[in-house]
Amino acid sequence: MVKDLSVTLSGVKLDNPIIPASGTFGFGYEFADFYDINCLGSISLKGTTKDERYGNKLPRIAECERGLINSIGLQNPGIDKVISEELPKIRKVFKKPLIANISGFSIEEYVHNCEKIDKEEQIEIIELNISCPNVNHGGMAFGTSPEAAKEVTEAVKKVTTKPLYVKLTPNVTNIAEIAKACEQGGADGIVLINTLLGMRINLKTRKPVIANKMGGFSGPAIFPVALRMVYQVYEAVNIPIIGVGGIEKAEDVIEMMLAGATAVEIGAANLVNPYACKEIIEELPKVMEKYKIEKLTDIIGKAH
Amino acid sequence: MYKNDIYEILENRILAKDVYKMILKGETKYIKAPGQFINLKINGCYLRRPISISDYDENTITIIYKIFGKGTEIMSKMNIGEKIDILTGLGNGFDTSLSGQTPLLIAGGVGVPPMYRLCKELLKDGKKPIVVLGFNSKEDAFYEDEFKNLGAEVYVSTADGSYGTKGFVTDVIRNLKDYTYYYACGPMPMLKAVYDIVQTDGELSFEERMGCGFGACMGCSIQTTEGTKRVCKEGPVFRKEEIIW
Ligand SMILES: Cc1cc2nc3c(=O)[nH]c(=O)nc-3n(C[C@H](O)[C@H](O)[C@H](O)COP(=O)(O)OP(=O)(O)OC[C@H]3O[C@@H](n4cnc5c(N)ncnc54)[C@H](O)[C@@H]3O)c2cc1C
Ligand SMILES: Cc1cc2nc3c(=O)[nH]c(=O)nc-3n(C[C@H](O)[C@H](O)[C@H](O)COP(=O)(O)O)c2cc1C
Ligand code: FES
Numbered sequence: 001m002v003k004d005l006s007v008t009l010s011g012v013k014l015d016n017p018i019i020p021a022s023g024t025f026g027f028g029y030e031f032a033d034f035y036d037i038n039c040l041g042s043i044s045l046k047g048t049t050k051d052e053r054y055g056n057k058l059p060r061i062a063e064c065e066r067g068l069i070n071s072i073g074l075q076n077p078g079i080d081k082v083i084s085e086e087l088p089k090i091r092k093v094f095k096k097p098l099i100a101n102i103s104g105f106s107i108e109e110y111v112h113n114c115e116k117i118d119k120e121e122q123i124e125i126i127e128l129n130i131s132c133p134n135v136n137h138g139g140m141a142f143g144t145s146p147e148a149a150k151e152v153t154e155a156v157k158k159v160t161t162k163p164l165y166v167k168l169t170p171n172v173t174n175i176a177e178i179a180k181a182c183e184q185g186g187a188d189g190i191v192l193i194n195t196l197l198g199m200r201i202n203l204k205t206r207k208p209v210i211a212n213k214m215g216g217f218s219g220p221a222i223f224p225v226a227l228r229m230v231y232q233v234y235e236a237v238n239i240p241i242i243g244v245g246g247i248e249k250a251e252d253v254i255e256m257m258l259a260g261a262t263a264v265e266i267g268a269a270n271l272v273n274p275y276a277c278k279e280i281i282e283e284l285p286k287v288m289e290k291y292k293i294e295k296l297t298d299i300i301g302k303a304h
Numbered sequence: 305m306y307k308n309d310i311y312e313i314l315e316n317r318i319l320a321k322d323v324y325k326m327i328l329k330g331e332t333k334y335i336k337a338p339g340q341f342i343n344l345k346i347n348g349c350y351l352r353r354p355i356s357i358s359d360y361d362e363n364t365i366t367i368i369y370k371i372f373g374k375g376t377e378i379m380s381k382m383n384i385g386e387k388i389d390i391l392t393g394l395g396n397g398f399d400t401s402l403s404g405q406t407p408l409l410i411a412g413g414v415g416v417p418p419m420y421r422l423c424k425e426l427l428k429d430g431k432k433p434i435v436v437l438g439f440n441s442k443e444d445a446f447y448e449d450e451f452k453n454l455g456a457e458v459y460v461s462t463a464d465g466s467y468g469t470k471g472f473v474t475d476v477i478r479n480l481k482d483y484t485y486y487y488a489c490g491p492m493p494m495l496k497a498v499y500d501i502v503q504t505d506g507e508l509s510f511e512e513r514m515g516c517g518f519g520a521c522m523g524c525s526i527q528t529t530e531g532t533k534r535v536c537k538e539g540p541v542f543r544k545e546e547i548i549w
Contacts, residue, residue, distance in 0.1 A: 030519045054532055059513040061523040063351045075522040271516040
């Protein structure tokens with residue numbers, strides 16, 4: 001029996017729920033050297049700010065037992081170049097809906113960037129990144145207070161026409177409260193989680209491995225945390241959730257959807273295995289067969 | 305299109321203190337230039353380990369690595385016949401077309417491996433490479449004879465003076481003349497010293513901590529005179545004039 005992998009996010013139909021996560025897939029076309037990326041449901045593009053950013057000092061990467069810490073610091077060419085140079089390149093090799101990941105350091109900047117990206121036809125969902133742990137002032141600051149989260153969501157909602165998904169940080173005490181505030185602010189969906197603030201120390205030098213000392217921890221080690229937060233947020237809001245964090249195989253996707261995710265994003269797994277998303281998509285029907293699932297949408301939130 | 309592959313260890317033997325040579329059997333068609341690297345998935349390590357390609361033919365890749373931490377330690381204990389998942393043909397590599405007739409090949413420690421293939425290709429093109437190898441001590445030294453057997457002119461320095469010229473590669477280079485270009489790979493202080501004293505044009509190969517090794521994560525980006533570049537994709541080799549220290 002042919003399995004139905006399709007899902008719908010606020011009216012945007014995806015052939016399957018597999019979306020590479022922002023920051024781990026560049027602007028997509030790098031991966032076209034590895035496989036035909038049109039097998040993906042969508043792609044969440046690299047976090048984009050108004051101005052070009054080099055990002056943080058090196059080293060920006062630290063290995064962990066089952067994951068890594070990154071402190072990229074939102075390196076990107078800036079919104080105008082993303083639109084004029086990166087989008088045309090990805091358009092050539094990817095024909096499906098794209099998700100723009102928008103960052104900022106002030107409400108005005110978020111509004112400016114979202115207004116611009118909203119006009120791009122292939123961008124069908126805007127992901128508002130209020131959860132980057134690697135930049136001061138802004139980034140995560142908007143994602144750790146319900147009031148600030150609501151305020152930025154409302155402001156962006158006013159200038160955009162595309163579904164607006166707010167990406168949350170797990171570095172808070174009450175994730176459900178933040179998600180609810182975003183929903184009240186007009187968010188069409190929630191993406192969670194971004195990375196957990198973490199660090200490593202080099203035993204030889206006795207200094208932090210990362211130049212910025214701390215960074216964002218992700219990879220399979222964080223899966224249970226991400227799953228728990230998706231489960232909690234599912235009970236708190238009535239808008240779709242994209243589950244992210246530690247997913248590396250088809251079983252994880254099923255688990256995340258049972259917790260309440262309508263789609264999932266795959267981050268770190270792409271870095272260690274560039275074929276991760278393709279392999280998960282190929283495995284999904286087999287795992288669905290094993291667990292007697294005909295349609296993926298049937299299982300969303302079924303763990304509640 | 306590009307493919308990772310499973311490689312089989314044909315040889316894994318010690319060359320010098322903590323330095324091993326590994327020969328891997330598998331696909332090599334993605335390798336385009338000397339100075340490119342491969343990224344190895346080691347069981348027990350989350351991230352892949354980048355190691356330069358020292359040499360290759362139709363179906364084998366040779367690497368030389370030094371035990372530095374957990375991953376390279378595990379590698380040193382791997383047996384013939386074991387399999388490793390590897391991404392090959394990564395990075396830009398050296399540009400042999402710029403070498404002139406007598407290029408200097410300058411390498412320190414585990415910067416030596418990529419110079420072997422480079423030297424081979426330059427000799428094949430009818431060039432007369434001069435190889436300068438630097439090590440800490442005699443027990444760390446490797447590959448002098450291999451370069452000589454290719455037919456290159458070879459100089460060795462050791463920091464403690466236990467073999468060859470006492471001092472650094474730059475102490476050897478000071479006494480050389482009439483070279484046309486240089487290629488350098490080694491620890492950062494060596495690269496900086498070479499950059500400062502060698503007057504000809506040249507290119508230098510850099511190391512950086514990597515999240516992916518193929519351009520996806522921006523973990524390895526450096527600032528150059530031509531803007532931001534990724535060590536894993538636009539590098540690891542950079543022309544002298546691109547470098548900002
Ligand atoms: C392009 C390139 C080519 C290289 N070629 C060689 C070679 O031919 N021979 C050789 O012996 N070594 C080479 N290195 C260095 C080699 O990658 C490191 O020694 C190795 O990754 C250390 O791993 P470990 O698990 O033993 O050390 P650990 O300290 O346990 O590693 C922890 C993490 O830090 C990273 N790391 C540590 N040191 C380095 C380093 N110097 N550069 C990049 N990442 C590092 C590891 O990859 C890992 O993610 C090269 C590095 C690069 C970037
Ligand atoms: C190298 C790297 C860069 C990232 N950059 C961004 C970014 O620009 N914007 C963003 O919203 N999230 C970014 N993230 C977070 C991921 O999108 C994802 O939320 C997180 O890594 C958890 O998923 P994972 O465990 O599958 O990696 C980045 C993660 C990594 C590892
Ligand atoms: S290591 Fe990921 S971009 Fe270079």
